[in-house]
Amino acid sequence: MLKIENLHVEIDGNEIVKGLDLEVGKGEIHAIMGPNGSGKSTLANVLMGHPRYEITDGSITFEGEDVLELEPDERAKMGMFLAFQYPSEVPGVSVANFLRTAVNSVREEELSPMEMYRLLQEKMRVMQMDVKFAERYLNEGFSGGEKKRNEILQMLMLDPKLAIMDETDSGLDIDALQIVAKGVNELRGPEFSAVIITHYQRILRYIEPDRVHVMLDGRLVTSGGKELADQLEEKGYDWVRQEFGAGTQS
Amino acid sequence: MSANSVPEVLRDGGVSAEMVKALSSFKDEPAWLTEKRLEAWQTFERLPMPTMRDEDWRYTDISDISVEDFVPYTPSPDVTSESDLPEAVQKLIREGEENSALIVQHNSETSYARVEEELREKGVVLTDLHAALTEHEEIVRKHLFGLVPEDYDKFAALSAAAFSGGSFLYVPRGVEVEVPIQSYRWLDATGSIMPRTLVVVEEGASVTYIDEYASPGTEEDDLAFSNGAVELFVGEGARLRYVSLQNWGRNVLHFNTIRSSAKKDATINSLVVSLGSELSRTNVDAGLAEPGSDSEMLGLYFADSNQVLDHHTLQDHLAPNAHSDLLYKGALRDESLAVFSGLIRVEPGAQKTDAYQTNRNLILGTDDAMAVSLPRLEIQADDVKCSHGSTTGQVDEVELFYLMSRGIPRVEAEKLVVFGFFGEVTSRIPLKGLKEKLDRAIEGKIGLGFEERVA
Numbered sequence: 001m002l003k004i005e006n007l008h009v010e011i012d013g014n015e016i017v018k019g020l021d022l023e024v025g026k027g028e029i030h031a032i033m034g035p036n037g038s039g040k041s042t043l044a045n046v047l048m049g050h051p052r053y054e055i056t057d058g059s060i061t062f063e064g065e066d067v068l069e070l071e072p073d074e075r076a077k078m079g080m081f082l083a084f085q086y087p088s089e090v091p092g093v094s095v096a097n098f099l100r101t102a103v104n105s106v107r108e109e110e111l112s113p114m115e116m117y118r119l120l121q122e123k124m125r126v127m128q129m130d131v132k133f134a135e136r137y138l139n140e141g142f143s144g145g146e147k148k149r150n151e152i153l154q155m156l157m158l159d160p161k162l163a164i165m166d167e168t169d170s171g172l173d174i175d176a177l178q179i180v181a182k183g184v185n186e187l188r189g190p191e192f193s194a195v196i197i198t199h200y201q202r203i204l205r206y207i208e209p210d211r212v213h214v215m216l217d218g219r220l221v222t223s224g225g226k227e228l229a230d231q232l233e234e235k236g237y238d239w240v241r242q243e244f245g246a247g248t249q250s
Numbered sequence: 251m252s253a254n255s256v257p258e259v260l261r262d263g264g265v266s267a268e269m270v271k272a273l274s275s276f277k278d279e280p281a282w283l284t285e286k287r288l289e290a291w292q293t294f295e296r297l298p299m300p301t302m303r304d305e306d307w308r309y310t311d312i313s314d315i316s317v318e319d320f321v322p323y324t325p326s327p328d329v330t331s332e333s334d335l336p337e338a339v340q341k342l343i344r345e346g347e348e349n350s351a352l353i354v355q356h357n358s359e360t361s362y363a364r365v366e367e368e369l370r371e372k373g374v375v376l377t378d379l380h381a382a383l384t385e386h387e388e389i390v391r392k393h394l395f396g397l398v399p400e401d402y403d404k405f406a407a408l409s410a411a412a413f414s415g416g417s418f419l420y421v422p423r424g425v426e427v428e429v430p431i432q433s434y435r436w437l438d439a440t441g442s443i444m445p446r447t448l449v450v451v452e453e454g455a456s457v458t459y460i461d462e463y464a465s466p467g468t469e470e471d472d473l474a475f476s477n478g479a480v481e482l483f484v485g486e487g488a489r490l491r492y493v494s495l496q497n498w499g500r501n502v503l504h505f506n507t508i509r510s511s512a513k514k515d516a517t518i519n520s521l522v523v524s525l526g527s528e529l530s531r532t533n534v535d536a537g538l539a540e541p542g543s544d545s546e547m548l549g550l551y552f553a554d555s556n557q558v559l560d561h562h563t564l565q566d567h568l569a570p571n572a573h574s575d576l577l578y579k580g581a582l583r584d585e586s587l588a589v590f591s592g593l594i595r596v597e598p599g600a601q602k603t604d605a606y607q608t609n610r611n612l613i614l615g616t617d618d619a620m621a622v623s624l625p626r627l628e629i630q631a632d633d634v635k636c637s638h639g640s641t642t643g644q645v646d647e648v649e650l651f652y653l654m655s656r657g658i659p660r661v662e663a664e665k666l667v668v669f670g671f672f673g674e675v676t677s678r679i680p681l682k683g684l685k686e687k688l689d690r691a692i693e694g695k696i697g698l699g700f701e702e703r704v705a
Contacts, residue, residue, distance in 0.1 A: 048655045051647050076657035088652040092670025092677075098653070101666060106657035137670070154656060 001026045007058035016042040018218035027190040032197045034215030035237040040197045044166035048082040079161030083151040083168045089139040096134035123156040145176040152183035163194045169203035181206030201233040260323035265412045290400035290410030297404040309589045310560045320475040321441030326356035347683035350429035351376040355415040372425045379416030397481040397509035405505045409479040416446035423452040430458035437465040442475040449482045456489035467499030474502045482510035491519045498526035507533040512543035524551040524559045535564040538572035549578030552695045553586030560589040567600040576607040582619035591624040598630045607638040
């Protein structure tokens with residue numbers, strides 16, 4: 001489904017991702033764990049086509065198609081979704097208006113206002129959000145938790161094939177984390193894949209990954225099953241640095 | 251009025267003392283007004299044409315315009331029913347706000363007016379300004395030129411000397427007009443149009459009044475010239491919502507001065523929209539004349555191609571305990587220029603003044619558009635709350651990325667951002683028809699070739 005080969009990414013001349021390979025199959029949930037500054041968020045943003053990063057080498061394909069040639073909206077139409085770590089505030093644009101525009105764009109057909117309203121109500125119920133929330137301006141004045149919930153609400157509305165979640169768990173209390181996890185598990189199935197990018201192992205208790213990768217200094221340095229996450233929790237990132245850090249790598 | 255009866259001097263050549271006299275006599279005006287017009291003409295001749303060396307005209311170049319050379323008067327047919335108005339005007343009416351009274355100025359003459367029976371019975375007057383001079387001379391004489399006098403500036407002098415057409419709205423004491431009153435100015439000739447608006451809202455009354463300016467001209471047509479003056483008198487405890495919607499064709503030069511005076515506990519909500527014209531200069535002065543008066547001043551402009559849209563505002567706090575809140579927002583693209591110059595002036599003794607002023611500009615694309623924003627404070631009282639702010643920025647690429655990542659194409663994402671930007675203004679206008687009209691106009695401006703350029 002998603003295939004990344006030898007990916008190199010720069011921002012302002014600094015290389016952040018330094019030859020990364022990853023393959024995510026249909027229906028699989030992968031976790032990418034790593035310390036701050038390892039390039040996790042860069043990877044997430046690049047997958048969706050963030051304008052500030054430069055891809056200097058390598059390839060990203062989604063369902064066999066080269067996505068590096070595609071605009072972010074075209075990637076979304078193919079079924080890719082990014083839950084942002086820091087979603088933008090868009091003053092004057094209500095959540096409802098935004099979601100209507102997004103859903104109609106991705107589906108490439110207009111839902112009737114009634115169908116749209118029902119869909120929104122249903123998904124908001126899953127996320128335990130008040131319907132009044134939809135009238136607020138997109139992310140403006142939202143608390144950290146509200147922003148994250150809103151990201152997952154968008155994901156449920158757009159029903160992607162692949163969700164990339166950029167530290168969606170950070171800054172959430174346990175209740176909010178459970179709601180977010182519930183949203184993701186709602187989509188889980190043979191047609192849905194996800195890449196969960198996180199610093200902590202905590203979210204993986206609620207969304208069980210098929211594979212866990214550890215990212216360090218712009219590369220995936222080791223991979224394993226979900227037990228790798230437990231190991232990381234126990235030994236910490238210092239252990240990773242000692243085992244796989246630049247000093248020990250050729 | 252048939253074109254044949256119009257004196258030659260009004261139809262050819264420009265404005266002159268002879269023309270002013272002929273106009274006044276043609277309109278059968280009282281002697282005081284003829285004198286007033288002639289005085290104003292002298293003032294016009296005395297005042298120099300503003301240049302870019304003048305503080306108030308530093309960014310807007312009008313040096314190659316000779317305003318007095320435009321044909322000053324173009325007649326238009328009187329019509330007895332709305333269905334006889336030009337089709338384009340009927341369309342404006344259909345797409346406009348629901349109204350309880352309507353007046354149409356076609357070129358230099360009022361061609362149609364109607365007032366609902368119920369309003370007439372309550373004493374509400376909406377009529378041609380010249381007709382009002384006969385039918386309501388006392389009130390007109392008392393107020394006309396009271397707020398935009400001939401010596402306000404060169405354009406006001408020209409207006410006082412050579413105005414024709416124009417509208418007069420009178421709302422008697424305590425009368426609340428619920429459905430808005432609408433005026434249209436339609437210009438399908440080259441030459442000039444010099445309408446005046448005179449609104450008198452008596453104590454405790456309330457009304458919404460909309461002046462809309464439109465014409466079919468394009469950049470290819472000969473230049474036309476619009477010179478307006480708007481005087482808004484709002485009595486004690488009265489409420490006026492005033493909208494000026496300037497959507498002229500691209501061959502028009504638009505100059506307008508809108509001045510209001512609010513008595514004790516009166517409220518004025520103004521909205522000034524500038525979308526059309528080649529060059530537009532609007533002065534909006536709110537006089538907070540008595541304690542407890544309140545003025546909300548909203549502005550919305552969108553400049554494209556080589557348009558120049560210039561707004562000068564004044565929040566004039568003359569009395570204590572008054573409140574004013576200004577928000578002007580503009581979008582710019584291509585090689586356009588927008589100028590905002592706003593002054594909060596607090597006169598000595600106007601303690602407990604509460605005054606705010608915000609101007610925000612959004613530049614679309616990476617073109618050569620320029621926004622000039624000049625907020626100023628002049629405070630001569632010590633116990634006041636005043637603040638001002640201004641920002642000019644481009645559409646944020648990261649914000650666009652966020653929207654696009656949800657499947658929304660760039661142009662649509664940009665539309666959302668621009669609509670969101672203007673939403674802060676439009677959400678404060680409780681007029682549905684007007685809002686829809688603005689949305690369509692904004693959408694049209696964003697769509698204008700923007701798609702090709704960003705691709």
